[in-house]
Structure formats: C-alpha cells, structure tokens
Amino acid sequence: MNAATESPAAKAAYTVPEASTSPETKTVGRVTVDDPLICARNVDVFYGEKRAIKGVSIDIARNQVLAMIGPSGCGKSTFLRCFNRMNDTIEQARVAGSIKLEGQDIYDRRQDVVQLRARIGMVFQKPNPFPKSIYENVAYGPRIHGLAADRIELDEIVQTSLKRAGLWDEVKDRLGAPGTSLSGGQQQRLCIARTIAVNPEVILMDEPCSALDPIATARIEDLIDELRASYAIAIVTHSMQQAARVSQRTAYFHLGDLIEVGETDRIFTNPRHKLTEDYITGRFG
Amino acid sequence: MSKSVAETRALVEKSLRRRQWAERRFRAYGLGAVLLGLLFVVVLFTSVFSQGWSAFRQTNLTLEVFYDPAVIDPEGTGDAETLAVADYPALVRAALKQRFPDVEGRTATRQLTDLVSSSAANLLQARLTADHSLMGKHETLRFLADDKVDQLLKGRISRDVDEADRSLSDQQLLWIDALKHDGVLSLDFNRGFFTNGDSREPEQAGVWGAFVGSLYTLGVTLLLSFPIAVATAIYLEEFARRTRWTDLIEVNINNLAAVPSIVFGLLGLAMFLNIFGMPRSAPLVGGLVLALLTLPTIIIASRAAIKAVPPSIREAALGMGASKLQMVTHHVLPLAMPGMLTGTIIGMARALGETAPLLMIGMVAFIVDVPHSLSAPATVLPVQVFLWSDSPERAFIERTSAAIIVLLVFLVAMNATAVVLRNRFERRW
Numbered sequence: 001m002n003a004a005t006e007s008p009a010a011k012a013a014y015t016v017p018e019a020s021t022s023p024e025t026k027t028v029g030r031v032t033v034d035d036p037l038i039c040a041r042n043v044d045v046f047y048g049e050k051r052a053i054k055g056v057s058i059d060i061a062r063n064q065v066l067a068m069i070g071p072s073g074c075g076k077s078t079f080l081r082c083f084n085r086m087n088d089t090i091e092q093a094r095v096a097g098s099i100k101l102e103g104q105d106i107y108d109r110r111q112d113v114v115q116l117r118a119r120i121g122m123v124f125q126k127p128n129p130f131p132k133s134i135y136e137n138v139a140y141g142p143r144i145h146g147l148a149a150d151r152i153e154l155d156e157i158v159q160t161s162l163k164r165a166g167l168w169d170e171v172k173d174r175l176g177a178p179g180t181s182l183s184g185g186q187q188q189r190l191c192i193a194r195t196i197a198v199n200p201e202v203i204l205m206d207e208p209c210s211a212l213d214p215i216a217t218a219r220i221e222d223l224i225d226e227l228r229a230s231y232a233i234a235i236v237t238h239s240m241q242q243a244a245r246v247s248q249r250t251a252y253f254h255l256g257d258l259i260e261v262g263e264t265d266r267i268f269t270n271p272r273h274k275l276t277e278d279y280i281t282g283r284f285g
Numbered sequence: 286m287s288k289s290v291a292e293t294r295a296l297v298e299k300s301l302r303r304r305q306w307a308e309r310r311f312r313a314y315g316l317g318a319v320l321l322g323l324l325f326v327v328v329l330f331t332s333v334f335s336q337g338w339s340a341f342r343q344t345n346l347t348l349e350v351f352y353d354p355a356v357i358d359p360e361g362t363g364d365a366e367t368l369a370v371a372d373y374p375a376l377v378r379a380a381l382k383q384r385f386p387d388v389e390g391r392t393a394t395r396q397l398t399d400l401v402s403s404s405a406a407n408l409l410q411a412r413l414t415a416d417h418s419l420m421g422k423h424e425t426l427r428f429l430a431d432d433k434v435d436q437l438l439k440g441r442i443s444r445d446v447d448e449a450d451r452s453l454s455d456q457q458l459l460w461i462d463a464l465k466h467d468g469v470l471s472l473d474f475n476r477g478f479f480t481n482g483d484s485r486e487p488e489q490a491g492v493w494g495a496f497v498g499s500l501y502t503l504g505v506t507l508l509l510s511f512p513i514a515v516a517t518a519i520y521l522e523e524f525a526r527r528t529r530w531t532d533l534i535e536v537n538i539n540n541l542a543a544v545p546s547i548v549f550g551l552l553g554l555a556m557f558l559n560i561f562g563m564p565r566s567a568p569l570v571g572g573l574v575l576a577l578l579t580l581p582t583i584i585i586a587s588r589a590a591i592k593a594v595p596p597s598i599r600e601a602a603l604g605m606g607a608s609k610l611q612m613v614t615h616h617v618l619p620l621a622m623p624g625m626l627t628g629t630i631i632g633m634a635r636a637l638g639e640t641a642p643l644l645m646i647g648m649v650a651f652i653v654d655v656p657h658s659l660s661a662p663a664t665v666l667p668v669q670v671f672l673w674s675d676s677p678e679r680a681f682i683e684r685t686s687a688a689i690i691v692l693l694v695f696l697v698a699m700n701a702t703a704v705v706l707r708n709r710f711e712r713r714w
Contacts, residue, residue, distance in 0.1 A: 086603065086604065089599075089603060091526060091527060113606075114606050114607070114608050115606070116606075117604060117605065118606040122604040124600055124601065124604065126597055128598060128601040129601070130598065130602070130616060131598070140607075141605045141606065145606060191601070194605065195604075195605070198605065198606065
C-alpha cells in the first residue's frame, strides 16, 4: 500500500538519513530545536514526476506550535500530511527522506500506520465529523484503539475530550444529536475533541479555521494555545495573523522549498530572506 | 461603447423573451413526456386488471354425492389399494344424473360430466381416504365447474355464436341454465389460483408453484449476487490500485451489464448443467444464472454509491487511525448502503421478470408440483405467464393476466421492502 517504502528511490534515501548538504545552507534560520519530538530530514514528496516538496528539513518541538505559512500551492499541506503518512492514500504520491518520531523512522517498513496515526492526530481544513452522533464521533478513536475498558471509562474519555475542546457545555445535553447538526466552528472543535480523545503526542492541523467565521476562529485559536501545554502542534495556515497569534515557531514555504524558519516574533518583525519579507508584507500570496 | 444603454436594454429584453419562451416550451415537453408515460402505465394496468381480475373468482357447482359402496368397493374389502383405484368419476356422474335423470346415452352423459372439473373425482378420493366413515353416506360438496362453464358465466363465451363454433353445445347451455336456476352454480373467491401448481385444466391451474419457484430462484440470486457484488465494488473502489488489470475488469463489468440475457442462459446450460451436472429446471441453477445477470448491475450501482461517499469521511477515519477495513466497514459502507440497496433492487427486479435465460436451463417445463427444495423442478412467474399465454384454452387468457398481476404485486412488495430498508439506513446517516 505504501508507495514510499516500496520504491527503490525511497529505500536509497533511507540509507542516508542525514543531509548530504547541510540543511542550513538552503533554509534561512535554525531548523533544529533542542530535544525535538519529530525530526524531518531532506523530505521529498513526488506527485508522479512532479517534485512537490524539495528536500525539506525541520524539527517539531514539544509543547510548541509550529506554523507553516506560504502562498497557495507551496506544498505546506502536502508536507504536513507526511507526518501522519496521509500521503499514502494518494496513489501517485511518493515520499523520500526521513521523518523520525522520537528517533523512530515513521516511514520504516515495520511502522504500522494505524499506530502512527494514533500518536499523530490530524484536524482537517473542512470540519469533517462522522455522520454519527456527537458521542460516537468522540468515542470512535478510543473504541477502535481499545482505549476504554468499559462504558464508564468511555463516557469519561468522551467528557474530558469534549471539555478540553471547549465544547462540553454546548453539547452535554444532546450527545446523541448528529455531529453534522452542529455549527461549523462547533464541528471543528468536535473534530479536535475526536483527535485528542486518543491522547496523541502531536496534532497536525491543516488550515483548521479557513472555513470558519472570525468568532469561531478565535475560539479555535484559544483552544490551540491551551492544547500546546499537552501536545506538539503543527498548523498550516493561510492567515499570517493567525500564525503570529498562535505559534511560537514559523516556517515559510515557497514552491516546495522551506525558505525560512525561526521564532515567530523574529520572522514577523525581522525576516531575513527576501521572499519571506515580501510574503509577510503582503507583496504577494 | 458603440451602443447606448437604452439600445442594450432593448436587446437584452428581446433575448429575454426568447429565453423565457424556450424555457416554457421545454417545460411543456417535459410535462408531455411525463403524461405520455403515465398514459401508457394506465393503459397497461387497465388492460391487465380488466382482463385478469375475473380470474380471482371461480365458478363452483354444488352437488350431493353418494359414496356408493357398490361403485367404490364392490367386494367390500375396505383396503387402501381398492380405495385408491376406485371409479370416483362414476360417483360424480351419478350425482349429476341425479339432477338430470332423463339424460341417456354415452354422448349426452359425457357432455353432462364435462360440466364438472376432473378435479371433482380427486376431491372425492381425498375425502374418502381421509375419512373412511363416509362410505355409504350422502354429502353435499362444492366442486369446481369446468373452465368452459366458468367462462360462460363470466360472459367470455358468447351464446349467439353458432353451436359448431362454440365450445359448449346447446344442450350444455340448457343444463347450465337449469343449474343456475337451481342456485347451485356460484362464483366464489378462487383460492385454488393461489394454492395450486400449474395444470392442463385451466380451472385447476394456480400460480403458487411458479410463485414459490420465483421465491427460491430469487433467494439464490440475492444470496449470491449481493455479497459478491458488494465485495467486488468495495475491493475495486477502496483497495485495488489503478492498473491496466483493474481497468480491464471495469470495462468487462460494464460490458457484462449489456450482454443479452439469453446468452447467460446458454452459459448456464453449458456450465452448470453440462459440466457441473446440476439438475435441470431447478431454482438453484436459475438462481445461479440470474445471479450472473444481476452481478454487473449491482456492482456498477454499488461502485457509484461508494464513490459518492465524501472523501473527507475517509480522511477523517484514516486520520483517526482506523485501518482501511475499519474505514470501509464503519463509515463508507453505512453511507453507501442506500445506494447499494437501490442497485440491488433494480437488479432483482430485472431478475424477477427475466424469462429467456430460464428457458435455456429447462425452467419452462410443465410442472404441476409446488417445488419443495432448491433442486426440485420448478418454474417462475414470468415463465408461467409465458406458458399460459401460449395455451389454447380461453380460460387461460384471464389467468395469464392474473399471473401478471401477481408478478406485479410481487415486484411492488419487493420494491417497498427495499425502500423501507433504505430509509432505515438513511435515518442512521
């Protein structure tokens, strides 16, 4: 099923996990962090012949929000989906390079994607609750991974997850109502509750607020800030304000290249690369 | 700008009128098409019902019979063998003669006994076998009248026709009138039509055998085609990688859906009967052939239903760490089920009405017994319609239409079940 592990090119890439050319020579700023949770090195993503991500290296730190910004089509979403191997589902997509979660290569042949996705949760651009009840939405993950021994424990997980997602007070009286009956912002918080119900280590967010109004967006952003205490978060966003508000580190992508990485404050006040500067000052994108 | 605002507006208004006219015309066409379709449906139903309705009532003749020991068991042995082969028609004849004592001669007697169905003797035999104490007693029983009497009473045989061209003689008409006058001829609900198998005698012929045959055949078809088709659709849509092979398979499935059904019948004959040596005329083989026929239909509908499930649901499930199989069984399948059921019902409806392939595997045989197993010889409703429509007796005309009514009711019931099932699945979103 997995294109990356089967292709010879990918195998060859695994034998040289460290960069042949130093990542620093290409990307401006420091891509590494101390005690990283995830290390991505020289990651390439091909869609057929097209190279969508070009040798990107970056670390994801614990208890921090990493924002990935860049103009449309720059590959930031593609790159995000490498971390939980969602690109596996796209037939032409092929991933090369190495991504390690606490030193363990997630593209290793022995890595089980089911287990990986239990550790690395994902929230999608469009709220996509299952067409089931609110309760069932949150209980789904714990159920398939066997996290709850009995109904009482499951109830507890559902309640805590909904509370942490800030949705409990709004839905506690109608847990049996369909998840799709909620408003867009509530649906997205339900998706977040669903993700944290399996207690992941990392949460990937792919433009989680792009379909939401400003008030719903503000709630999600507050939530992201709270969740940072427990999880490492990588968020792809179109909104530079959002990146500035929620993240501690920002990575700027341009046409499949990682142009610049740095502390969010530094990137937005003092970008070093010309492209970064042009983008955040609104000259294009 | 070369045109003034006023000029532009005038042009727009002109084109507007044309567009509105075109739209109204198109709506009229659509409405006309719907009405025409409805008209044909009404004509079909009126013709079938007006022809077939009368078959649900059947003429009976009430007679008093005497279980004459001298006829049944002249030696007085009382053993089963003698009772089984006794001359029961003679009892019926005697009962009739009791009513018309002045009938003399072979021809006249024959004409008289022709008014009662041959099943009368069988009825007497069955009653006596069940209850030996009837011997030597009188009993008033209701017998089936012959189909010609029935047709006369229903007004389908004209009295004005010349005697030579009429299936009933003048003498017979007189007897019938006398019987009617005595009030022993009655039109009653035709139970036999719903409980009997086929028969050469129209008044004894029923659809139950064909109905059960259809039930068995469709049961086999459903049990085979639904799971296989759903599994195929899921595999092709969710698991198989796009290769030249899957493309080839897809093209072939689409082609199979268009193959004439008689070809499937020949395939069934060659494969199931000749190579595997399965029994002829059996619902099992019929079900197998019809399963081949419906598979492509259900596969195509199921694939469309699976494709219609939004990809975001799949992503959500996979993103939660569901395995591919869990994604399919927990999310894709429940959402695709209504569409799959619709496809199944279309396929099954087609299978129910299919005649040609079943002729090939011998389900067209004349079978009196109601089938009791999947390998017993049987026929199905549409074949029964075909057989009766081919029969010369006038009484089979109304029975043909009545069988069509039963077939249609079967179809409507099947569709209703599917709709109920589909709504149940949809309510669970």
